[in-house]
Amino acid sequence: MTAGYDPSNPVASGNPDVHEDPERLGPLPPRLHQTGSIPTGPISTGALPAQPTNSWPVSAPAGPPPPHSAPPMQVPARRSPLAAVAFVLALLLLVVVGVQAAFIIDLEKKADKADAAARSAQAEDAARLKAVEDRADKLEQKTGGNLNAADVAASVRPSVFRVSTKYATGTGFAIGKSPSGGGTDLITNYHVVQDAYTKGEKDVSLERTDQRFPGKIVEVHPDKDLAVLHTDEDFARLTAAAQAPKVGEPVLVIGSPLGLEDTVTTGVVSAFRQLNGESLMQFDAAINPGNSGGPVFNAKKEVVGVATLKAQQAEGIGLAIPISVVCDTVASVC
Numbered sequence: 001m002t003a004g005y006d007p008s009n010p011v012a013s014g015n016p017d018v019h020e021d022p023e024r025l026g027p028l029p030p031r032l033h034q035t036g037s038i039p040t041g042p043i044s045t046g047a048l049p050a051q052p053t054n055s056w057p058v059s060a061p062a063g064p065p066p067p068h069s070a071p072p073m074q075v076p077a078r079r080s081p082l083a084a085v086a087f088v089l090a091l092l093l094l095v096v097v098g099v100q101a102a103f104i105i106d107l108e109k110k111a112d113k114a115d116a117a118a119r120s121a122q123a124e125d126a127a128r129l130k131a132v133e134d135r136a137d138k139l140e141q142k143t144g145g146n147l148n149a150a151d152v153a154a155s156v157r158p159s160v161f162r163v164s165t166k167y168a169t170g171t172g173f174a175i176g177k178s179p180s181g182g183g184t185d186l187i188t189n190y191h192v193v194q195d196a197y198t199k200g201e202k203d204v205s206l207e208r209t210d211q212r213f214p215g216k217i218v219e220v221h222p223d224k225d226l227a228v229l230h231t232d233e234d235f236a237r238l239t240a241a242a243q244a245p246k247v248g249e250p251v252l253v254i255g256s257p258l259g260l261e262d263t264v265t266t267g268v269v270s271a272f273r274q275l276n277g278e279s280l281m282q283f284d285a286a287i288n289p290g291n292s293g294g295p296v297f298n299a300k301k302e303v304v305g306v307a308t309l310k311a312q313q314a315e316g317i318g319l320a321i322p323i324s325v326v327c328d329t330v331a332s333v334c
Contacts, residue, residue, distance in 0.1 A: 147250035147299035153264045155301050159236045161206040161213075162256040163188050163229065163293060167195035171255040171294035172206065174235040175303060176333040184237065185332055186215070186229040188293030189308050190222050197227070206231055208261065224278070224329045225308055225321065227293075238295060240323045240334045241302035244281075245269045253285045253307055253318075255294030263291075267316070279325060281305045284316040296320045 170192030267285030305320030327334035
């Protein structure tokens with residue numbers, strides 16, 4: 001230690017590095033006691049110079065950050081798992097809708113193809129059926145028709161009756177539309193019921209095997225030799241042919257010759273004649289008195305005429321009123 005140095009008065013030490021201006025030197029350092037502690041109390045000389053603004057303390061007191069400090073880092077919000085599930089479900093729904101749409105379109109295409117195939121098949125079937133019918137018609141024209149007498153007779157006999165009055169016996173058959181009041185209309189020759197009708201008697205008897213049904217004369221056409229009978233009974237009705245038979249075509253006749261009901265004879269159409277201004281169909285099937293008013297059938301079980309006359313001094317010459325004349329005369333027949 002240098003002699004004469006007073007630690008409490010550095011100026012007195014004669015040290016040239018020590019300035020005498022207390023304003024420039026700042027406050028004196030605190031004097032240490034013997035114990036080495038810093039004395040308490042206010043400092044007697046001056047204040048500490050201000051710290052530079054560009055310096056940072058080694059440690060900062062607790063509290064809010066200085067205004068010029070960097071903003072805190074933002075932590076991104078976590079996405080909800082429900083949103084992810086909804087997104088996946090939406091994707092799945094779109095996939096399902098797309099698959100269903102494709103499936104429906106495929107079904108529609110298949111349905112269209114099936115419809116087209118069905119229409120084509122129907123057209124082919126119709127063409128084949130038409131070809132078969134045409135061949136059958138041509139074959140029938142060549143052969144004159146294939147009349148199965150047993151089959152035709154069995155089908156039509158229930159509609160054919162013996163017609164009896166006090167004065168004559170003939171034949172009648174059920175045909176045409178159902179009358180408005182019910183029952184059945186039948187056709188016969190006028191000359192079969194002429195005597196009874198001219199005497200004002202309209203009651204007739206319709207007989208078949210062992211059955212008898214009452215009937216009445218309701219309409220007469222003497223110029224055409226036709227009469228209409230009516231019964232309250234319901235009988236199976238025959239069908240009128242739409243076309244006249246051809247010459248040579250086979251025919252079948254059912255009647256009651258000499259009162260013998262359900263007599264069946266067959267023959268062919270011989271010719272078409274004009275007799276006293278009336279059109280008649282000639283055929284060679286055997287007929288006799290009692291056949292008058294009976295139906296003449298073709299192979300299709302249709303009525304083509306009404307037997308009405310026969311040659312007295314010849315065999316195989318019978319005449320019938322064509323069914324077209326009957327239809328023109330009696331509106332309810334066709």
